[in-house]
Amino acid sequence: MLRQVAIRASAAARSAAGPAAAAQRRHLAEAAVAADKLHFNFLLPGGAIQKDAAVDMVLVPASSGVMGILPRHAPTVAQLRPGVVEVHADGAKEKYFVSSGFAFVHKERTDVCAVAAAPLADLDAAAVTQGVADAQAAMAAAKNDTEKAEAQIGLDTYTAMRSALAMA
Numbered sequence: 001m002l003r004q005v006a007i008r009a010s011a012a013a014r015s016a017a018g019p020a021a022a023a024q025r026r027h028l029a030e031a032a033v034a035a036d037k038l039h040f041n042f043l044l045p046g047g048a049i050q051k052d053a054a055v056d057m058v059l060v061p062a063s064s065g066v067m068g069i070l071p072r073h074a075p076t077v078a079q080l081r082p083g084v085v086e087v088h089a090d091g092a093k094e095k096y097f098v099s100s101g102f103a104f105v106h107k108e109r110t111d112v113c114a115v116a117a118a119p120l121a122d123l124d125a126a127a128v129t130q131g132v133a134d135a136q137a138a139m140a141a142a143k144n145d146t147e148k149a150e151a152q153i154g155l156d157t158y159t160a161m162r163s164a165l166a167m168a
Contacts, residue, residue: 036056039109040058040112042087042117044117056089058103059085059086061083067103076103084164085098094119097118125165139151
């Protein structure tokens, strides 16, 4: 009986408050849904892959390991190593290979700034295998520290690509 009285009182209060209260409740509900999304920018030197996107989660290959970023994540700066950035939104998952860069997690948004990125599906396994072989040859032929460092960067990047393709 008390429950029925409470239900009637709640309905009466809603109808007495009118359209303004209903609009306010709707606005609060939309704000709650928006708070459950991560505002995301995926940026490259030549443009943006995603700009002001509302996503559920982003996984980035941080130098300390794979880092998952959710809404309301603690502010962070992470250096990216070669690997896969996964963007999860509404049950779908997009994967991109990044060479390096940084992830900046702010209070209201997250920015992934990559030096170079490509959809994982666009990587050619044969070209990656050839890249590993070429980088290994460059490493063996390196005559100074600069050549060794450049060869090592290439080898690290192609090895990460090969690993990403193996897990895809």
